[in-house]
Amino acid sequence: MTDRAGAAEFTGRSEHTITIQTSPKARADGSGWPAPVEGPDGGLLYPLDELAATIEGIAEAARARVHSITLDGDPDELISAVEFRGLIDATAGTWSKYVDMSKAAWERGEDGYLPRPDLEEPARTRGVTRSWARRRVETWINSRPGRSAGAGPRVRTEETGPTAAKYRRVAAAIRQDISKGALTSGQRLPSMNALSTQYDVSMSTIQRAIAELRSEGVLTRGSDGITVA
Structure with missing residues (x-):
């Protein structure tokens, strides 16, 4: 109680x-x-x-509340990052966070939080322009669990700051481990006690962080415990 x-x-x-x-x-x-x-x-x-x-x-x-879209047109046609983020109703700031969470996996030649771009080119001014094949975007969105308003969990810019709730900082740390490849799909998380010790927080904080990540589709409960989705 x-x-x-x-x-x-x-x-x-x-x-x-x-x-x-x-x-x-x-x-x-x-x-x-x-x-x-x-x-x-x-x-x-x-x-x-x-x-x-x-x-x-x-x-x-x-x-x-899963997603189901059909993108008309040539399935191999490339669409821009602006079009992609429009399909998942992500703001420019949120999209930048998604990209940052994906870069480590992209550098390994793998899909990250977002699928690996099919084409990367230097931008006219600075930075990089990225494009994805229409069929890959459609498949990614339709296979992604999450909220009805987007194709993935919300990314909070304040979640790692000193004023953030403890459970949000723990959730952010676990997301970062996933984006870096330290935790991979299907891998079981350490026990609640181990996580409580690792992050120096109470068991209830760990439970709340896991509940949030499960609600976002980042984690799932399997027969042998909590695993990465």
Whole structure:
């Protein structure tokens, strides 16, 4: 059991949201959140196992919202980065983050967070212009789990800063390990205890970070534990 502040940290929601979602009215309307119980000092306590089940349900719903697009035209025709990011509704800043997360894999000749470009050329002014075959973009989007508003998890520019919530910093570190190839698809994550020690945070922080990454489709639960998707 935990108090309201602990429930807020565990689920990544505000205390106000916890109060609303666990209220009798919200639960009667189908919020799916557990009912609090009165603690020894009269305060309200929340069962961690039921909170975890609630977050799992949210994660499952997010994974169910997959993408399905059909790109008309020559499947081998190249499309630009601007066209690609438009298809996944990513801002220029978010796209730059996706590219940064992919570069290490691209340098190894592999797909990264984004598929490896089919063509890279020097830009007219500075930098590089990248293009992808239409068929590869379509396949990548349609096979990518994630939220209905885009083709992948949100990238937060503030998630690694000193004021970021602990679970966001842990989630960002795990994403970075994946982008660098230190964690690969299908690889099992270390145990909760090991991760708690590694990042010097509580078990509930690790659980929340994993719940967020699972909701984004970055991690998945298999028969032998949490693995990289």
